[in-house]
Amino acid sequence: MTTGDQRRVRITATWPATVPELGVTAGQVFDLSTASKIWFTAKASKTDDDSQAVIKKDTSLAGSNDITFTGATAYFDIVPADTAAFTSIEQPQKFYCDVQVKTAAGEVWTVAEGQLTLNPQITQAST
16 A cells, blocks of 8 residues: 555454464454454564554454454554655555454454555655
């Protein structure tokens, strides 16, 4: 995506591993309505602390409507403010991202992961 743009990211949540005691297999869809919390995080390095994330969203942020979901599909709205710090980049930058959920039982699972590429913005008009 281009810095300064708005993008709706769509993911399908799946179980990352087979968990016999829960009756699920790796790749099986994860029903997000069973999650007590959902996080979306994008970082420059996988080992960065969450506080260093370049983009982070979660369902507990007051007034946040940047995450919507139904069944195993979630939508994360990346808005211009999320990429404002990168409007002067001259080369594409790649970030690692994932989606984690916390179950009602308190277990945390990574249900999606990938990369997000931010491309330089050429036209900077917004009005």
